[in-house]
Amino acid sequence: MTNVIADGKEGPQPLNRAILDRVTRIAFVLACLLGPVCGGATTLKDVKIGIHVIDFVTNAPAGRAGIGIVYDPRIKESAEDAQLILESLSSPALHLAPGLKPLLIDVRDLDDTANLRVVMVADHMKAFYDSLAEFGRRTRTLVLSSDLDCARSGKCTVSVASAPRVEVIVSSQQAQASGIQFSEAFRMMVTEY
Amino acid sequence: MLRRNSLRTLALTGCLAGGGAVAQPLDYGQLEGLFGEPVTMSATGKPERVSETPVTMDVITQDDIRRSGARDLPTLLRRLPGVDVYQGSPGTAEVSMGGFIQVFGSRVMVLLNGRQIYLGSFGAVFWSSLPMELHEIRQIEVIRGPQSALYGFNAVDGVINIITFDPASDAPITEATGRVGNDARRDAAGSITAQLAPGVGVRVTAAGDHAHDEGGLPMPLSAVPAQDPDRKTLSLSLSAAVPGGGWAEFEASHSDISERSVVAGTTQFFQARLQTDALKADYAVDTAIGRLGASASYTLYQVPEAFNESLGDFRLHDYTADTQVYDLFKPGPNDSVRLALEGRYESMNVVNFSSGTLSGALAAGSAMWEHQFLPGLSMVNAVRYDRFQLGRSSSNLPGDIYTDKDFDRSLQGTSVNSSLIWQAGQDDTLRGSFARGLSLPSLLDLGQLALFMPQYGGNYFYGNPHLNPSAVYEERIGWDHRLRDIDALARISLYHEQTMQVIASPPLTFPTPPPPSCGAANPYACYAVGYEPGTGIVVNGVQAEIDHKSRDGLSWAVNYSWESLHPHTAENASSTVPLLQGTLPVHKVNASLGYGWGDFAADVRLFYSTSTKGVGLAGTPVPQSAIIDTKDVMIVSPHLTWSPDEKLSFDLSANNLWPYQDNLVQRNTPTYFLSVTARY
Numbered sequence: 023m024t025n026v027i028a029d030g031k032e033g034p035q036p037l038n039r040a041i042l043d044r045v046t047r048i049a050f051v052l053a054c055l056l057g058p059v060c061g062g063a064t065t066l067k068d069v070k071i072g073i074h075v076i077d078f079v080t081n082a083p084a085g086r087a088g089i090g091i092v093y094d095p096r097i098k099e100s101a102e103d104a105q106l107i108l109e110s111l112s113s114p115a116l117h118l119a120p121g122l123k124p125l126l127i128d129v130r131d132l133d134d135t136a137n138l139r140v141v142m143v144a145d146h147m148k149a150f151y152d153s154l155a156e157f158g159r160r161t162r163t164l165v166l167s168s169d170l171d172c173a174r175s176g177k178c179t180v181s182v183a184s185a186p187r188v189e190v191i192v193s194s195q196q197a198q199a200s201g202i203q204f205s206e207a208f209r210m211m212v213t214e215y
Numbered sequence: 216m217l218r219r220n221s222l223r224t225l226a227l228t229g230c231l232a233g234g235g236a237v238a239q240p241l242d243y244g245q246l247e248g249l250f251g252e253p254v255t256m257s258a259t260g261k262p263e264r265v266s267e268t269p270v271t272m273d274v275i276t277q278d279d280i281r282r283s284g285a286r287d288l289p290t291l292l293r294r295l296p297g298v299d300v301y302q303g304s305p306g307t308a309e310v311s312m313g314g315f316i317q318v319f320g321s322r323v324m325v326l327l328n329g330r331q332i333y334l335g336s337f338g339a340v341f342w343s344s345l346p347m348e349l350h351e352i353r354q355i356e357v358i359r360g361p362q363s364a365l366y367g368f369n370a371v372d373g374v375i376n377i378i379t380f381d382p383a384s385d386a387p388i389t390e391a392t393g394r395v396g397n398d399a400r401r402d403a404a405g406s407i408t409a410q411l412a413p414g415v416g417v418r419v420t421a422a423g424d425h426a427h428d429e430g431g432l433p434m435p436l437s438a439v440p441a442q443d444p445d446r447k448t449l450s451l452s453l454s455a456a457v458p459g460g461g462w463a464e465f466e467a468s469h470s471d472i473s474e475r476s477v478v479a480g481t482t483q484f485f486q487a488r489l490q491t492d493a494l495k496a497d498y499a500v501d502t503a504i505g506r507l508g509a510s511a512s513y514t515l516y517q518v519p520e521a522f523n524e525s526l527g528d529f530r531l532h533d534y535t536a537d538t539q540v541y542d543l544f545k546p547g548p549n550d551s552v553r554l555a556l557e558g559r560y561e562s563m564n565v566v567n568f569s570s571g572t573l574s575g576a577l578a579a580g581s582a583m584w585e586h587q588f589l590p591g592l593s594m595v596n597a598v599r600y601d602r603f604q605l606g607r608s609s610s611n612l613p614g615d616i617y618t619d620k621d622f623d624r625s626l627q628g629t630s631v632n633s634s635l636i637w638q639a640g641q642d643d644t645l646r647g648s649f650a651r652g653l654s655l656p657s658l659l660d661l662g663q664l665a666l667f668m669p670q671y672g673g674n675y676f677y678g679n680p681h682l683n684p685s686a687v688y689e690e691r692i693g694w695d696h697r698l699r700d701i702d703a704l705a706r707i708s709l710y711h712e713q714t715m716q717v718i719a720s721p722p723l724t725f726p727t728p729p730p731p732s733c734g735a736a737n738p739y740a741c742y743a744v745g746y747e748p749g750t751g752i753v754v755n756g757v758q759a760e761i762d763h764k765s766r767d768g769l770s771w772a773v774n775y776s777w778e779s780l781h782p783h784t785a786e787n788a789s790s791t792v793p794l795l796q797g798t799l800p801v802h803k804v805n806a807s808l809g810y811g812w813g814d815f816a817a818d819v820r821l822f823y824s825t826s827t828k829g830v831g832l833a834g835t836p837v838p839q840s841a842i843i844d845t846k847d848v849m850i851v852s853p854h855l856t857w858s859p860d861e862k863l864s865f866d867l868s869a870n871n872l873w874p875y876q877d878n879l880v881q882r883n884t885p886t887y888f889l890s891v892t893a894r895y
Binding site (some may be wrong): 078179 | 241242245248249250252254262263264460501505506543545548549551587590641704740872884
């Protein structure tokens with residue numbers, strides 16, 4: 023789950039930036055106190071839940087076998103989290119369906135990638151939520167995150183959390199725009215925004 | 216505890232119903248894997264996590280069953296708060312909730328994979344005839360309080376839904392168990408599962424149980440013949456993913472049981488052999504208008520051999536057919552709706568005076584609406600309308616005080632459930648609910664039996680076709696709290712339930728016109744015993760439990776329930792219910808302690824119930840119901856299991872370490888048995 027604004031090439035001026043950083047940190051601490059919007063890296067349990075979610079898509083495009091782990095190599099935490107997700111997906115405990123292949127994808131190379139069934143968003147990627155949402159809609163790909171705010175804000179198709187209790191949030195708007203349908207039983211059991 | 220008197224007890228033995236309630240094609244395994252906890256459709260008709268249901272529900276999982284040491288369902292159910300089990304003979308049991316034990320008047324709806332096992336024509340559940348073994352069970356869902364708005368008539372004290380593993384989507388069950396024990400117990404059961412094609416699975420299970428009939432007590436008014444409980448079952452379950460996103464299931468089963476059955480609170484007994492054949496088909500598919508489902512079932516139940524002192528030898532040939540359709544959909548992100556229609560037809564022989572058939576045709580429509588106000592705060596409302604058309608086709612033999620025209624009538628009513636659930640943080644859940652349920656008289660109550668009983672002074676016994684459904688109202692509040700420090704869940708619920716009229720058998724009535732043999736030479740023949748609406752009953756209760764489950768290391772649980780029943784006067788009550796006089800509050804406690812290490816696990820369970828008043832027959836020449844003292848009961852059940860590898864396990868179990876007696880006719884003696892299970 024991410025609340026840190028990534029460094030961008032077109033950032034604010036140094037003084038303003040320092041103020042912004044301070045405000046951001048305060049907001050982050052407040053957000054952590056108020057709700058489950060902050061946290062650490064994506065856990066094995068988060069990944070397990072994410073993989074389960076894929077099973078409830080009723081109109082998955084045929085022939086797509088890739089699970090793209092999207093990250094920003096310029097952000098250390100993002101790269102580390104992507105590696106954790108990759109290791110989790112390779113874990114024998116996960117029982118990943120045969121044929122599904124996880125691969126690391128630099129967020130800037132996303133448009134060059136094809137054959138993705140799902141995009142799992144690594145931590146600290148908030149700055150790219152808009153482009154990820156647009157990618158999902160354009161390529162009809164499920165965008166999955168462990169940041170609950172990502173689906174709440176309509177950027178990710180699904181957000182999941184495993185602790186302290188399993189939560190699954192679906193953005194109806196993003197799912198509809200991406201042409202993704204979930205089973206009715208699944209929809210009955212998740213929170214839709 | 217209320218134990219229903221009854222000359223209805225003169226009736227019959229064991230049957231397995233067909234009929235239906237909620238068709239439930241749902242991938243339990245996949246959803247449980249997603250949410251990390253059991254899921255259910257039993258609470259509202261929509262899939263939901265057990266922790267989020269608006270009802271007070273216990274779930275017994277397969278892990279619980281394996282650690283239980285139990286060999287039958289009533290033993291498992293007795294360990295839950297607020298569940299009463301009355302052991303009438305080694306092969307029979309009555310399971311009830313909320314303080315009511317009413318033989319042939321059960322108010323608990325029981326389902327097997329959504330198929331109604333509760334037999335509406337008898338008002339009974341014959342547990343030993345269920346065509347299912349404990350190792351096939353994914354979970355047993357036990358809901359407290361009226362649920363008629365979802366399940367229709369008779370789900371007024373609670374619902375028990377037994378869910379078995381799916382042969383296509385769950386891990387295959389391929390195992391065999393042999394069991395030997397005292398009283399010449401010898402049981403065997405085996406299942407084999409095969410994947411016929413991708414997404415298509417089939418499971419076949421066969422079982423046979425036998426033991427000696429022990430513990431029957433000599434009765435002053437009737438001899439008690441021994442009848443060794445014997446059970447044979449064969450079942451097939453086929454499940455398939457259908458192209459286009461659909462799901463289909465087909466079940467077929469046959470059971471053949473023999474048992475001595477003794478009716479609660481009386482000295483009446485009968486022995487019988489019951490054969491049950493059942494078919495069921497389910498189909499569900501996601502469509503543009505939601506998830507559509509349909510189910511149909513047919514159950515034939517036959518009693519080829521039965522004997523009762525009053526009835527003599529008799530036979531039965533009855534059946535039930537049921538069909539239902541539903542649509543489950545989300546009209547918006549915060550709303551879920553379920554609409555359903557059900558039709559059922561049941562038919563049973565009329566015993567004794569007339570040789571015809573009593574029938575009931577039910578039509579029902581229901582709606583459920585769930586609305587989420589805020590994340591964690593939601594409301595569920597449900598309503599159902601039932602119409603039951605009664606009928607009798609008979610030869611109207613002399614002596615029958617009713618004609619077929621008396622049975623040409625309909626019984627109808629509306630049931631309601633409304634509840635609010637609030638998840639206050641991650642560890643606390645609060646629930647509040649109101650329910651109006653309906654208890655329909657069984658066909659037995661309405662007139663399946665029409666007897667002349669020379670051995671009881673020559674009086675008559677009749678059903679009553681003029682009975683109406685009885686409304687049951689309940690208000691309940693509950694609180695669940697997770698104790699993270701000790702990894703335990705604590706729950707408490709308080710309820711107030713009011714039954715407007717309990718169908719009762721008053722001591723004597725004088726039918727008009729009098730029976731034909733009535734006269735100065737035979738004054739007893741002027742009496743008749745039949746069913747009439749009795750007084751109402753109020754029940755106040757508390758159920759509390761706390762448990763910590765662990766496969767390894769220490770596991771423990773304690774639950775406590777308190778129930779207090781007292782009568783209240785209702786309009787049109789023709790008599791008070793004699794059974795309630797002197798009824799005392801009952802305290803019940805269950806406790807368990809277990810430890811798992813390596814390949815071993817050991818558990819010990821205790822059940823204790825305070826002394827109370829029961830009901831028996833006393834007096835001559837016509838026995839009347841009377842209140843008797845029932846002693847307190849303590850049941851101790853130790854269990855040791857050893858699993859040297861995943862394919863083999865040994866279980867040593869005992870039950871009733873100290874014999875006890877909670878009725879006039881049966882002494883429950885200790886049982887010991889060793890089970891060996893091989894998975895292949």
